[in-house]
Amino acid sequence: MERTTSSAVTGLKYLALCAYLVFLAFPLLWLLSTALKTPQEIAQINPTIIPNDITFANFRAAFDEQPIARSLVNTAFVASVSATLTVLLSIPAAYVMARYRSVVSRAVIVWVLLSQIFPWVLVIIPLFLLLRDAGLYDSRLGLIIVYVVWSMPFALWMLRSYVASIPYELEEAAAMDGATKVRALRSVVAPLLAPGVVAAGLFAFVSAWNEFLFALVLIRDPDLQTISLTLVKFIGAEGVARLGPLAAASLVATIPSLIFFAFMQRRLTGGLLGGAVKS
Known part of the structure; x- marks a missing residue:
C-alpha cells in the first residue's frame, strides 16, 4: 500500500513537471508555428498550432x-x-x-x-x-x-x-x-x-x-x-x-x-x- 502511494505521488510530481515544461515551452512553440505559416494561414480567425503548409518565406523575408x-x-x-x-x-x-x-x-x-x-x-x-x-x-x-x-x-x-x-x-x-x-x-x-x-x-x-x-x-x-x-x-x-x-x-x-x-x-x-x- 505504501509503495503504491509513493508511486502515485512520484507520478503526480512528474506529471506536474511535464505540465510546467509545456507551459514554459509553449511561447517558443507558438513562435515556431507562426514563423512556418503562410500569411493566409496566419490571418485565419481560428489559428492552429501545426501549420497546414510549411514555408520558410518568413525567415527569408x-x-x-x-x-x-x-x-x-x-x-x-x-x-x-x-x-x-x-x-x-x-x-x-x-x-x-x-x-x-x-x-x-x-x-x-x-x-x-x-x-x-x-x-x-x-x-x-x-x-x-x-x-x-x-x-x-x-x-x-x-x-x-x-x-x-x-x-x-x-x-x-x-x-x-x-x-x-x-x-x-x-x-x-x-x-x-x-x-x-x-x-x-x-x-x-x-x-x-x-x-x-x-x-x-x-x-x-x-x-x-x-x-x-x-x-x-x-x-x-x-x-x-x-x-x-x-x-x-x-x-x-x-x-x-x-x-x-x-x-x-x-x-x-x-x-x-x-x-x-x-x-x-x-x-x-x-x-x-x-x-x-x-x-
Missing part, C-alpha cells in the same frame, strides 16, 4: 528586410562583454561584503537594495546626458557600461549569498596548512563559488540580451543596433505587426540565448559537483 545577422553580432558582443565585466567586478566586492562587516559594506548593501526599488526609467535621462557629455553616446562601450551598472546590484547580492554560505573555517584550515590568502581563495573558495559565478553571468548575459529601453535611448546608429531594436522594425507606424517575419526574427533571436544557457547550465552543474568534491 526577415533576413532580406532587416540586418538580423549584424544585430545578433552586436547583441552577442555587448551581452558577453557586459556579463564578463559584471562578474569580474562583482566577485571581489561580494567577497568583501560577505567576509568583512564594516560601514562601507553595509552602505553597499543599502545601495544594492535601493537600486532594486527604483525603476530604471527614472535615470534614463541623466544617463543619456552623462554618456553624451562623456562622448559615449551612440556607442557600444556606453551601452556596455550601462548594462554593467544595471546588472551589478543583483549579481553582487547573489554572489554575496554564495560567499556567505562558504564556511570561513575552510579558509582558516587552508591557512593552517601553509596556504597564502590568494592560494586559499583560488583553491578553496573559487571552486565552491563557481555555481554562483555562472548564475550571475547567466543573469547578466540574458538581461543584456533582452534589454530594450536603454538600447532604444542610447543607440541611434543602425550599424550598432541590438536585436531588440531590429525586431521593432517589423511593426508598422500604426502598430500593425507583420507576424510572420516578426515571429521568424524573434525565433532566430531566441536561439543564441538558449544555446548559451544550455552551455552554461553544464558548467553550473560541473561547478556544483566540483564544489561538493572540494568541500
